[in-house]
C-alpha cells in the first residue's frame with residue numbers, strides 16, 4: 001500500500017504549554033499537519049444548570065467564575081439580559097460608565113496576558129515576563145476599584161455594586177499613562193522584530209471567507225479585515241458616548257492578530273480615560289425589584305469576541321433557563337481552517353492565536369460521528385450525566 | 400524529604416478551574432513575585448515535580464487523569480490544593496459534573512483558600528508547608 005505514513009501527535013490533556021486541560025490530536029504526515037481532532041470537556045462544570053438554582057443576584061458571582069480572564073464580560077452580558085427582561089428601565093448613567101471602564105480594563109489586562117502567553121509559546125520568554133510584569137499595574141487598578149485582583153464582582157442587574165472613588169481617579173489615570181510607553185515598547189520590540197515577523201507572518205491564515213463560514217468573532221475576525229465589534233454595532237454601556245475606533249488588519253495571519261490586539265489596547269486605554277473624565281455624578285444602581293416573566297438577551301464584546309447570554313424568567317427568583325455562548329465556542333472550529341497544512345512547530349502558536357478560553361467553551365452534546373446527527377438532547381444529557389455522577393460517586397465509595 | 404525542602408519544583412494541575420487560580424500561579428513566576436528566586440520552578444512534567452499544585456473542582460472527566468498524574472510523581476511528594484474550588488468546590492458546589500472533591504481523589508497536604516488566592520497567599524502557603532516539613536523531618 002502506498003499510503004503515506006500518518007503519525008498522531010497528542011497534545012495534552014495536561015500539557016505544560018496549556019494551563020487548562022484539553023486534548024488535541026494532531027495528525028501529521030512528515031512535518032505537515034493534515035488533520036486535527038480536539039477533545040475538550042475536562043473543564044465542564046455545569047454552570048448553566050447551576051444558574052437555575054441561584055438567585056439573579058447570586059448568578060453574577062457564579063458566571064464571573066466561568067472564566068478567570070474575562071471574568072467581567074459574562075456578567076456584563078448577563079445583567080443586560082436581565083435588564084432586557086425588565087423592559088424599559090433606566091440604568092443610571094454613572095453605572096453605565098463604570099461598566100465600560102471595567103470592561104475595558106479587562107481588555108487591557110487580557111491582551112497583555114495573551115501577548116505574554118504568545119511569547120511563551122514561541123519560546124520568547126522575555127516577552128512573557130515583560131507583558132506579565134506590566135499587567136500587574138492593571139490588576140492594581142482593579143484592586144483599588146473593587147478590592148480584588150480578579151473576579152471583581154462589580155456588576156449587578158440594574159447597575160453596579162461599587163462606585164469608583166473620585167480620589168482614586170488621578171492614580172488610575174497615571175497608571176494608564178505609564179502603560180502607553182510600555183505598549184510603544186512592545187509595538188517596537190515585538191512587531192519590528194525580524195525573527196518574530198518570520199515566525200508569524202503568513203502563518204495560520206484565515207481568509208475573510210473562512211471567517212464568515214465559521215462565524216468567527218472578535219480579534220480573530222478583525223485580523224482578517226472584517227469589522228465586527230458589538231461595542232460599535234450595537235452599543236451598550238457607555239460605548240456610544242466616547243470616541244474610539246475599531247481596529248482591523250487585512251492579512252488574517254497570526255501576526256495580524258497580534259497587531260490587532262496590541263492596537264486595541266491603546267483604544268481601550270483611551271476609552272477608559274475618556275470614561276473616567278466624562279463620568280457624571282449620581283446614583284449607581286436602579287434597584288430592580290421583581291423580575292417579570294419573559295426572556296432577554298445581552299451581549300458584550302469580550303476581549304476574545306462577542307459573549308452572548310440568554311435568560312428566561314418565569315417570574316420567580318431564579319431563571320428557568322440561562323444560556324451562555326462564549327466567543328471561543330465560535331472561534332474554536334477555525335482551527336480546522338488555520339492549522340491544516342501548517343508545520344507541527346507552528347501548531348501551538350496558531351492554536352494560541354485565537355486566544356482560546358476553554359473554561360468558557362466547555363459544553364456537551366453527543367453526536368453520531370457517521371451521520372452527524374445529534375443523538376441526545378440537553379435534558380437527557382443532564383439526566384445521564386447526573387446518573388453517571390452518582391455511579392462514580394458510588395464507585396469511589398461515597399453515596 | 401530533606402531534598403524536597405531546598406528547591407521544590409512544582410507541577411500545576413488544573414482539574415476544572417476558572418483559570419484564575421492558574422493564572423495567579425503563573426503570576427508567581429513573573430517579575431513582581433518571582434518565586435524562582437527561592438528555587439521554585441514550574442516544570443513541564445509531573446515526573447520531575449516535588450509539589451503538585453491542584454486547582455479546580457475535579458470534574459468527572461479530569462478525576463482519572465489527575466489520579467494518573469499523581470501516580471506518575473516521584474514520592475515523597477506534596478500536594479497543595481489552591482483556591483476555594485479545590486478546597487470545597489466553592490461556588491460550584493452541587494454541580495452535576497463534580498462528584499468528588501479534590502481531597503478525596505488526591506492526598507492533599509496543604510490548603511490555600513481564596514478565590515483566587517493572591518500570589519502572596521500562595522507563597523505564604525508554600526512557605527508554611529516547608530516550615531512544617533522542616534519541623535517534621
Ligand code: SF4
Nearest residue numbers: 416417420482483484
Ligand atoms: S477558586 Fe475561584 S479563582 Fe480559583 S479556580 Fe475556583 S473559581 Fe476560579
